[in-house]
Amino acid sequence: MKSDIILIDNQGNGFADALEETKKVASYTGLEPKKTTRLQLMTEEMLSLARSVTGEMQASFWLESEESRFDLHMATKTVMDKEKRYLLLSAASSRKNEAAKGFLGKLRDKLEEAMASEVDHSEEEIPAHIIGDVANNAIEAPEWDGYERSVLRRLADTIKIAIRGGQVEIIVSKNFAE
Numbered sequence: 001m002k003s004d005i006i007l008i009d010n011q012g013n014g015f016a017d018a019l020e021e022t023k024k025v026a027s028y029t030g031l032e033p034k035k036t037t038r039l040q041l042m043t044e045e046m047l048s049l050a051r052s053v054t055g056e057m058q059a060s061f062w063l064e065s066e067e068s069r070f071d072l073h074m075a076t077k078t079v080m081d082k083e084k085r086y087l088l089l090s091a092a093s094s095r096k097n098e099a100a101k102g103f104l105g106k107l108r109d110k111l112e113e114a115m116a117s118e119v120d121h122s123e124e125e126i127p128a129h130i131i132g133d134v135a136n137n138a139i140e141a142p143e144w145d146g147y148e149r150s151v152l153r154r155l156a157d158t159i160k161i162a163i164r165g166g167q168v169e170i171i172v173s174k175n176f177a178e
Helices: 015-029 033-054 082-091 102-115 147-155
Strands: 006-009 060-066 069-077 158-164 167-175
Touching: 006 015, 006 147, 006 158, 015 033, 015 102, 015 147, 033 060, 033 069, 033 082, 033 167, 082 147, 082 158
Parallel strands: none
Antiparallel strands: 006 060, 060 069, 069 167, 158 167
């Protein structure tokens, strides 16, 4: 069974709809309440992971289920740089790009990796004449803590991430069979 496709943006539009769609699919397939809550938590963390890493987002979300196996899908476009690519692939179970299959796929992946731009953090630095006025100089930009990634790894059986150009697809799978 494939659910409806929910459109999600970085303002949070569609986020509640995605959770509701997850609940509907779980109910339709007869999933127990505790497992339904886990499936919803995986949905929340997957969408948060994508938003945290990619920043601006126009994504499509849907679920596919077969018996007790559920696959959460999300596809989005982003301007890919080396840092985003690394963070996305570090969330995957295999730590590899699932779109890099076969010789040509692997070649394309290596070229895209080489062509990805470096992230410029120079605008984020505080000028020297201002930093001297700050007590103890302990201001740092908040780093992504990877919380979503760690929760997803605990709950999901597999996390697959496919990157092709600026197109990113995330598939989180869980089999609730006992």
